[in-house]
Each structure stands twice: as structure tokens, then as C-alpha cells.
Amino acid sequence: MEKIKAWAKNLKRQVFILYFAYKDERAPWYAKAFTACVVVYAFSPIDLILDFIPILGYLDDVIIVPLGIMFALKMIPKNVMSDCKVKAEEMMKNGKPKNWIVGSLIVLIWSLIILCLIVKAYQLFN
Structure with a gap:
């Protein structure tokens, strides 16, 4: 360990x-x-x-x-x-430093990627 x-x-x-x-x-x-x-x-x-x-x-x-x-x-x-x-x-x-701006940016980018995937899946199945 x-x-x-x-x-x-x-x-x-x-x-x-x-x-x-x-x-x-x-x-x-x-x-x-x-x-x-x-x-x-x-x-x-x-x-x-x-x-x-x-x-x-x-x-x-x-x-x-x-x-x-x-x-x-x-x-x-x-x-x-x-x-x-x-x-x-x-x-x-x-x-370690806490950089809330960068952290927020990371979460925003991943959220946009997930949103795009959801929209594409919705379009594909409808």
C-alpha cells in the first residue's frame, strides 16, 4: 500500500x-x-x-x-x-492552489460536450 x-x-x-x-x-x-x-x-x-x-x-x-x-x-x-x-x-x-475559474471552465467544457451528445442522441432517435 x-x-x-x-x-x-x-x-x-x-x-x-x-x-x-x-x-x-x-x-x-x-x-x-x-x-x-x-x-x-x-x-x-x-x-x-x-x-x-x-x-x-x-x-x-x-x-x-x-x-x-x-x-x-x-x-x-x-x-x-x-x-x-x-x-x-x-x-x-x-x-495546492484553488483556481475556481479554471475549475469552472473545465466543468463548463465537459457540460457542453455532454449537452452536444444528448442533443445528437435525441436527433438520432427522433
Whole structure:
């Protein structure tokens, strides 16, 4: 169980590193775009594969998110990474920030996606 907790804490630290890397001006645009997608998905309360589906529900949490983090970390220059690691460690000691605007934006985007799917399904069956 301790191994799993350490793995989860490391994963959380890496997401915070990506969060800071996205905000860094020295990171290339393509890395920022991919990193933004990974961070938003990691922090999003809604998953592509719903968690209540047996086994497959946790597939994104165990495989998709870590793979996305791994690829995003490889896209970011080493000097940017080292600065972002320091910032992430500081933030983890002080507690994560609460950004209600970004959180609201994530919920709004997912709500619009679900609404579009409902409208399309309604049109399809009527």
C-alpha cells in the first residue's frame, strides 16, 4: 500500500510540474498545448472511461494519465523542467492552489460536450 501512495504522490508532483511548465514562456508551443490537455484531463472530475465500469473505469487513471504525463515531460526542455520541479515542490509543501475559474471552465467544457451528445442522441432517435 505504501508503494501505491508513493506512486500517487509522485504522479501528483509531476502534474504540478506540468502545470508550471505550461505557464513557462520558455516551453515550446506544442509542449504547452499537449501539457495543457494532460493537466486539464488529470484535474478534471470527468473521465473518458467512467470509473464505475469494472476494471476499465480505472484504466485512464492508471495508464492514460501516466502515459500523457510521461510524453509531456519529455517535450519540455531540461532547464524549464528543473525550474518547474522547484516550484512544484514548494507548492506541494504549501498546499495546492484553488483556481475556481479554471475549475469552472473545465466543468463548463465537459457540460457542453455532454449537452452536444444528448442533443445528437435525441436527433438520432427522433
